[in-house]
Amino acid sequence: MRRCFDLALQGAGSVSPNPMVGAVVVYENTILGEGWHRQFGGPHAEVNAIASVPPEHQTLLPHSTLYCSLEPCFHHGKTPPCVDLILEHRIPRVVISTTDPNPKVAGQSVEKLRAAGVEVITGVLEAEGRWLNRAFFTWITRKRPYIILKWAQSADGIIAHNGQQTAISGALTQRLVHRWRSEVDAILVGTTTALTDNPRLDNRLYFGRPPLRIALDWNSRIAAKAHLLDDSMPTWILGPEHPGKWTNTVFQNINQASWVINLLEKLRAEGYASLLVEGGARIHQQFLDADLWDEIRIIENPVLLGNGVAAPDTVGLGAMENGGTFPVGDDRVQIWLRKE
Ligand code: AOF
Numbered sequence: 081m082r083r084c085f086d087l088a089l090q091g092a093g094s095v096s097p098n099p100m101v102g103a104v105v106v107y108e109n110t111i112l113g114e115g116w117h118r119q120f121g122g123p124h125a126e127v128n129a130i131a132s133v134p135p136e137h138q139t140l141l142p143h144s145t146l147y148c149s150l151e152p153c154f155h156h157g158k159t160p161p162c163v164d165l166i167l168e169h170r171i172p173r174v175v176i177s178t179t180d181p182n183p184k185v186a187g188q189s190v191e192k193l194r195a196a197g198v199e200v201i202t203g204v205l206e207a208e209g210r211w212l213n214r215a216f217f218t219w220i221t222r223k224r225p226y227i228i229l230k231w232a233q234s235a236d237g238i239i240a241h242n243g244q245q246t247a248i249s250g251a252l253t254q255r256l257v258h259r260w261r262s263e264v265d266a267i268l269v270g271t272t273t274a275l276t277d278n279p280r281l282d283n284r285l286y287f288g289r290p291p292l293r294i295a296l297d298w299n300s301r302i303a304a305k306a307h308l309l310d311d312s313m314p315t316w317i318l319g320p321e322h323p324g325k326w327t328n329t330v331f332q333n334i335n336q337a338s339w340v341i342n343l344l345e346k347l348r349a350e351g352y353a354s355l356l357v358e359g360g361a362r363i364h365q366q367f368l369d370a371d372l373w374d375e376i377r378i379i380e381n382p383v384l385l386g387n388g389v390a391a392p393d394t395v396g397l398g399a400m401e402n403g404g405t406f407p408v409g410d411d412r413v414q415i416w417l418r419k420e
């Protein structure tokens with residue numbers, strides 16, 4: 081199953097809003113084939129795993145076990161049901177980490193396999209399986225993108241000098257942040273961050289697909305020459321239209337008073353299943369106050385800044401769970417998770 085998870089992770093950044101899924105075909109303790117869901121709209125993990133079994137070993141399928149990190153699908157989506165493929169190949173045993181929360185699946189494949197006489201074992205490394213696809217589970221059950229709030233702070237809890245771009249985290253952490261960007265579907269910043277940092281919000285220090293970038297600009301203050309308005313990658317600006325010829329930039333006319341909810345609805349409608357909120361403090365606070373967050377990633381550097389913009393207050397957030405802490409160069413990354 082751990083091998084299934086490793087395979088599944090190869091799809092990070094390419095399959096959303098679908099889950100990352102890995103599958104392994106095993107005959108008498110020997111792996112005959114492996115596969116993962118590589119691309120949104122493309123073949124599922126089970127299809128790739130079965131197709132990877134060499135022709136001379138296909139006759140072993142009716143004597144093999146299929147391991148799947150997620151319950152095989154039951155429905156005709158962009159691809160035919162994996163459950164039928166398993167039955168066609170007469171695979172007698174299927175081991176699953178978690179059932180698929182998608183209402184079109186939701187345990188029905190497990191039932192169908194069992195009804196056909198297939199031995200099905202579920203719940204293997206279930207917590208890890210859920211963790212792997214926490215964005216997908218949130219997307220399905222909460223009907224909104226998975227929301228990650230991220231900021232860097234000094235040892236005395238300051239995220240920036242007032243109105244000034246302030247470098248806090250180190251170069252190695254910068255690369256990690258670009259990796260995080262490549263793993264999410266969209267990134268959001270507020271106007272102050274857009275004005276003081278002139279961010280690109282791309283993932284040039286890592287590989288993979290760049291996310292959708294989103295900035296608030298209710299009063300058209302972002303300059304035409306700002307990186308965010310260079311039209312180089314998909315961008316949403318929440319605010320009135322700026323003059324210019326845009327192919328990748330969309331000006332979203334949404335309600336300023338309820339923009340957080342409106343934005344989440346819009347992201348959901350367009351299939352963006354995860355959102356990384358990169359600040360500033362006011363925006364983070366709005367998400368925290370609305371209790372709309374799933375994960376907080378705090379980068380802490382030992383520097384003392386003395387004064388400036390204070391980091392959002394997480395002490396009052398009772399419902400937090402420690403998601404782990406690890407060093408990156410001179411920085412320390414702390415992850416907090418929302419309790420169910
Ligand atoms: C699987 N194996 O590798 C994945 C599954 O539109 P489709 O056909 O790609 O179906 C997408 C849904 O299928 C997705 O919402 C989830 O419920 C399931 N994903 N299922 O058997 C896979 N990626």
Ligand code: ZN
Pocket residue numbers: 124125126152153154160161162163
């Ligand atoms: Zn499938």
